[in-house]
Amino acid sequence: MADARKRLILSLGLITVLILLVYGTTLRHDFVWDDNDIIVNNPLLNTLGNIPRFFLTEDKVVTATGYYRPLTYVSFALDRALWGLNPLGFKITNLVLQILVAMLFYAVTLALFKKERLALVAAVLFAVHPLAGETVNFLAGGRNTLLAACFTLLSLLMYIKGKTVPAVICFTLAIFSKEFALLLPMVFLLYDYRLQREKIRFASFIPYMIPVVGYLTLRSFAVQKANFLDKIHLSGQLWLSPYLAVRYLLNMIFPFRLKVMYDESTTIYVCIACLIVVIVLLCAIFLRKKYDTYNVFIFSDYWFLLFLLPVINIIPIPANSLIADRYAYFSLMGFSLALAALICKANTRVMVIAVVLVCSAYSLADYRQNRIWKNDATFFAQMAKDAPEMFIGYRNLALYYYDKGDITNTEHFLGIACSKPDIPPSYLVGAATIFMESNKADKASALLLKSLEQDPANPETYLLLKMIYEREGNKALADSYLAKARKAIPHLEIELGRMAEDFCHEGERFIAERKYAHAANILRRALLVKPDFVPAIVALGRVKYEQGDFLNATKYLERAITLDPANASAQRSLSLLRQKQGETKGTP
Structure with a gap:
C-alpha cells in the first residue's frame, strides 16, 4: 500500500x-x-x-x-x-x-x-x-x-x-x-x-x-x-x-x-x-x-x-x-x-x-x-500568416493598430483585408469609414462600390457615397445615390432609424471598453444615417470629453440640448464638462 x-x-x-x-x-x-x-x-x-x-x-x-x-x-x-x-x-x-x-x-x-x-x-x-x-x-x-x-x-x-x-x-x-x-x-x-x-x-x-x-x-x-x-x-x-x-x-x-x-x-x-x-x-x-x-x-x-x-x-x-x-x-x-x-x-x-x-x-x-499567444499583436500576426487568403487576420491587425492610433499600419492591413474574397460587405463599409477619416476618399469609394455590388440593400453604403461626392462638389452624383437608396430599399427612413440605434448601442459599448477611436467612428456612422439622432450626439460628446477635447464635447452636448431640451443625459454631461473646464482653468 x-x-x-x-x-x-x-x-x-x-x-x-x-x-x-x-x-x-x-x-x-x-x-x-x-x-x-x-x-x-x-x-x-x-x-x-x-x-x-x-x-x-x-x-x-x-x-x-x-x-x-x-x-x-x-x-x-x-x-x-x-x-x-x-x-x-x-x-x-x-x-x-x-x-x-x-x-x-x-x-x-x-x-x-x-x-x-x-x-x-x-x-x-x-x-x-x-x-x-x-x-x-x-x-x-x-x-x-x-x-x-x-x-x-x-x-x-x-x-x-x-x-x-x-x-x-x-x-x-x-x-x-x-x-x-x-x-x-x-x-x-x-x-x-x-x-x-x-x-x-x-x-x-x-x-x-x-x-x-x-x-x-x-x-x-x-x-x-x-x-x-x-x-x-x-x-x-x-x-x-x-x-x-x-x-x-x-x-x-x-x-x-x-x-x-x-x-x-x-x-x-x-x-x-x-x-x-x-x-x-x-x-x-x-x-x-x-x-x-x-x-x-x-x-x-x-x-x-x-x-x-x-x-x-x-x-x-x-x-x-x-x-x-x-x-x-x-x-x-x-x-x-x-x-x-x-x-x-x-x-x-x-x-x-x-x-x-x-x-x-x-x-x-x-x-x-x-x-x-503573448498578446494581440503576436497572435493576429500569426493568424494572418497561417491563413493568408482569409481577411480576418489582417482585419484584426488593422483594428489593433487603429486602437493604438497607428493609422499607417491600420490602412496597410485594412487594404490587405479588403482585397480578400471572403471579406463580408459590411466590413468593407466599416473599412471605408476609416479611410474617410484619413481623407482617402478614392480608397473609400472603391470599397463602397465593391460592397454595393455584393449587398445593394445596405443604406449606409449609398449615404457614404453621397457624402464623398458632396465633398468633391459633385452634387448630381451625390443626389443620384440618395435616389438609388430610396429605390433599392423600401421604408428607407425606418431602416435608417434602426441602423442609427444599432450603431449607437455599439458606440456605447466601445465607450465602456475605452475604445474611443472605435466609438467615435461608429457614432459618426450613426449620425450619417440619422443626422439629428440625439443619443449618438450625446455619446459623441462623451467620447470627446474622454479624449480631452472639451471644445468639441461642448459643441456636441449643446447641439443635443438644442434638439432635445429635456434630455437629462446631455444636461448632466454638459454640467460635468463645464465643472471640469472650471477646475482646469483654475489650475495654476
Whole structure:
C-alpha cells in the first residue's frame, strides 16, 4: 500500500512538473482576442451577485453564438473577484485546470485498465501534446473545455467506482460547462458492454437524464435559437466530416505545423479516402478480441471518434474556420491513450527513451506556440500568416493598430483585408469609414462600390457615397445615390432609424471598453444615417470629453440640448464638462 501511494505521488508530481515547465511562460501573457470581449469588457463579471444570471444568459462575444456554458462564466467571475483584470490569475486557473485534467486522465486510465505504466505514459503524452496548447492559452475559448474535461473525467471515475450520486453531480457540472459532456453516457455504455461485459441496464441511466432535462430547459430560456438539434444537417458540406476527422488525427500524429487559424480546402476524392479511414476506425470498435491491449485500442478509438462528432461539421460551428485545435482537446485523450499503448508494448528501456524523445519534441513545439499567444499583436500576426487568403487576420491587425492610433499600419492591413474574397460587405463599409477619416476618399469609394455590388440593400453604403461626392462638389452624383437608396430599399427612413440605434448601442459599448477611436467612428456612422439622432450626439460628446477635447464635447452636448431640451443625459454631461473646464482653468 505504501509503495502504491508513493508511485501515485511520483506520477502526479511528474505530470505537474511537466505541465509547469511547458506552460509556465504563459503566465506572463496578456488577454488575447475574444478574451477582451468575454472577460475584460463583460459587465456581468463585475460582481459575484450576477452569478444566477449566467444560468439564463447565452454565451456571447458580440452577437449570439448559440452556446450555453454558465459554469464557465462563474469561473471567470471568481477569477475577476480574486484577481481583478490581471491576466496572471486567469492564466493560473487555466494552468491548474490542465494539471487536474491530466491527473484525472491518469486516474481514469488506471481505473479502466489497471496498468500504471500505461496510465502514466498516456497522461504525460496528453499533458504536453501541442494540440492542447490552444486550450490552455486561450482563456475565452479554452476555459469551457478545461472545466468540462475535469468534470467529465471525474464523473467517469465515479461511475467506474460505482458511486452514482457523485457521478451524476460531476456530470451535471460538466454539461453546464460545455455541451460536449452530453456525450458521456455513451462512454458509460461502452464501459459496461465492452470492458465490464455486463448487460446494459438502461434504468441505471435515468439519474443522468434529470440534469440533462434541467440543462435543456434552462438553455431554452437563455439561448435565442434554443434547439441546436435543428442545426444537424444531412446535406450541404456534410461530406467534409470524414476529412475533418482525419485532419484532426493527422494534427495529433504530427503536431508540429499547428495553426491558430486554418484555411482548409480539399477535394471529393480526398474526402472519399478519409471516409475509408473513418470506416476502418469505426469497424475496429466492433471487432471482438480477447486480449487486454485490444480493449485499450477499442476504448481510445471510440473516445476519439465520439468526441469529434460535435466538431466535424455535422452541427455547424459559428466560427471563422471549420478547424481549431481546441475543438479536438477531448479526442486528444483517445489518441494519447492509443499512442501510449503502442509505446508500452516495448521493453522498459525502449519505452522510456521513446517517451523522453516524444515529450521533448512536443515541448519544443509548445514553447514556439506559447509565444504566439503573448498578446494581440503576436497572435493576429500569426493568424494572418497561417491563413493568408482569409481577411480576418489582417482585419484584426488593422483594428489593433487603429486602437493604438497607428493609422499607417491600420490602412496597410485594412487594404490587405479588403482585397480578400471572403471579406463580408459590411466590413468593407466599416473599412471605408476609416479611410474617410484619413481623407482617402478614392480608397473609400472603391470599397463602397465593391460592397454595393455584393449587398445593394445596405443604406449606409449609398449615404457614404453621397457624402464623398458632396465633398468633391459633385452634387448630381451625390443626389443620384440618395435616389438609388430610396429605390433599392423600401421604408428607407425606418431602416435608417434602426441602423442609427444599432450603431449607437455599439458606440456605447466601445465607450465602456475605452475604445474611443472605435466609438467615435461608429457614432459618426450613426449620425450619417440619422443626422439629428440625439443619443449618438450625446455619446459623441462623451467620447470627446474622454479624449480631452472639451471644445468639441461642448459643441456636441449643446447641439443635443438644442434638439432635445429635456434630455437629462446631455444636461448632466454638459454640467460635468463645464465643472471640469472650471477646475482646469483654475489650475495654476
